[in-house]
Amino acid sequence: MKRNPFSSKAYIRTWLTHFNSNGPAISFPFLKGASFFKYPFFPLYINIGRNLTKGISYSLFNENITKEAENKVLLIYDVPEHWNNPENNTINEKIAIERIPQYPGFLIDLKPYKDLDSYMVQTFKRSSRYKLNKYKKKIESCFNINYRMFYGEINQEEYEIIFDEFETLLKKRFQQKGITNNNLDPAEWNFYKEVTYPMILEKDAALFVTYSENQIIGVTLNYVTNNALIDAITVFDIDYSKFNLGSVNIMKLIEWCLENQFDKLDFSKGYFDYKKRWSNMEYRFEYHLIYNKNAILPKTIAFAIKNYFIAKQFLRDKKLNDRIHRFKFLVNKSYTKQNMDTGFSFEDQIELSTDYQLKEVFLPIENNHSLKMALFEYVYLNNESINDLRTYKVTNLEDTYIFQTGSKTTKVQLQR
Template sequence: MPRILNILSNHIDFHELVLLEKKTDKLYRSIRNSFTGNFAYQKALPLKTLSNNGQRPMVLTSVPSYINTELDLGSDIVIKKVKTFPGSLIKLSAYESYEEYLKKNFAQKGRSHFIKSQNLLDECFTVRYKIYYGSIEEEEYQIIFNAFEQMQAKRFEERGMRYHTDPMLSEYRAKTLGLVRSKEACISVIYNGDRPIAISLNYILGKIVHGFTKTFDSAYSKFSLGNIELLNVIKWCFDEGFEVFDFMKGEYSYKSRFADTSYPFLIETIYSKKEALSRVWGHSVFFGLKLFYFVYHATKSIRSINTQKSTDSSKNNIKVQKTLLDSTTVGIDEKRVHFNEIQSQYIQRAICDYCYRRREQMDSLKFYKKRDQIKMISQKEVLIFQVNGPMDTKENRQ
């Protein structure tokens, strides 16, 4: 679709223009949050009005419908809007506090589960929480983005899919450092020791926080790591006085649990109403888009039924053997390794699951590698983990 739009029109993505490139003034006079009436952006001085006369129609994609915009393209234009994908958000300004938000949206059992999950995570690992906003060191910034890509690749591999680097990730990496330092973005990170295990990139427009993308280390899935990271960001938004947390596109179960408001994204076709060629071209693009999204929404339920659910295959890919704890536990051919040096995500997940079930501190465990096996020694028992098939380690690939 983006390629077709680039051919047929002057295609501009709202989020890229406004949030990443920060070129809002090239297109808009003002942007307003319709929930509060407050301006997210407003030109300080009127600039020279741009004209769209004689040009291909302009198509703006990914425009949130709850944002009221005033274009700086003059008065001789036509704007046609089509609803595209669903979005969701939290109206932070509707609550007096983070605690009120939780109380109104989650039952006592759900709130207790959040607290239990975070307490257990803190108990089992050396956890620290950090939101970078206003300052970040270059070295730490690069570590975070490297970890982000590694976690994405691991999750693709677990699903049996080939991972291709998201082309947008390189753009995020290039531009986000400056945006964090200027308080136009924030990066939320949960660390286990010095290793990032959950990351989210969030971009800011006025008092609106857009949750662009996130990932976490699936080895820690038992601990509801995604929920813990998200709640940490939501609490931070309340503390900083933001009005909206926007989950943006995508229909995921966690969004339906945490969001309190849904809205449609819009695609806007803009063309001159003076020139005949511009009108015909603009009408054609508009009706083509309208037809496309009519078919999309009509067939959405069918596609949803046929979509295969991803399954967790880690239990089928690993064998666990329990042995007695005695003086001959460690052999001379076994090499001591750190948890982070274990390359198999299946073994890492099995170890984290063990910590979850036994409420065991990771620092109390010792790990030894022998060929394709990892031996884990706790204070009470010894477990040997082995992947069904050759174990993917740096050492074995050399």
């Protein structure tokens, strides 16, 4: 059976503290790999972690299963179909296992590949490989980019800084998209922040962080199960969107996996185009119901739960959940919307006008989003390094700046 990070002591303890403070972890001798909490009022037992895990695996044994589960229903969320084969479990014939298909899952099986290049050759056409490698070269030539995987050790203070910036980038991203994100619900986020630190130390989780100079511009929360790295939550600074940081991030994760003898990079549950494009294996997450099929109450409860989840998946397939997230965002929004579309224009200068009164501007320029976007566009178009760029404000003209790189001088006019 798989070593599962969501069955670790740190995960179980922290989840119970945040979501089930009145009850203990419950285990059953006939089921190994998952612990449960009791749902109020009904003989229903749900796996600890509920829908916040990225995959649960378990095994069933015949020992006392009829007595232990006689009037109970066990609900296990998010069982990857390739992790479990309940038909092979040794169980009493009175016990039913209902498998309810839910989210699609995607992963890269890396076993056939010795390095990133061999994977790229087998997965993408030459033109696509050229573009993807160009993205990586572009961002690394324009900015002082470095990458770091925190796995097995991390300083508590550094961890706090990363997780705070992680939250900031997520909020910024979903404000731009105009939808809510469940991960940012305070209850969920506080749980993630508390549980991830001990899981990193135990090598059950890892944080992959991308820096531009010393500024965090990308974070991926990963979980580790046996020889697989599970990409759980990923976010990038949207100001760098032109540089295709998402594709670069995936290449770096593949590279890290192969260098550290991980043979799977799992994008986990939910459909996105990029998952389809990069993966070479698709699978399905299932919800499992285990109950005594000869007992009326468990059978009735299981029937109701099964049909509820079937209906929910039908609505999810119809994209209704996306509309709900957008509606909730509009109803609950409590932020001041930033103008992300502020424009600018460039004008090459043969020589600087003597009428310009110049004051040099030094990085970072986080408090001037319009200038930051103009600067990023400039280094992107001209394939310049930010290290070679000098920026001046024309103090006697409104919203006017000068970019200088080597022998080239460009006037920048911000348009508000």
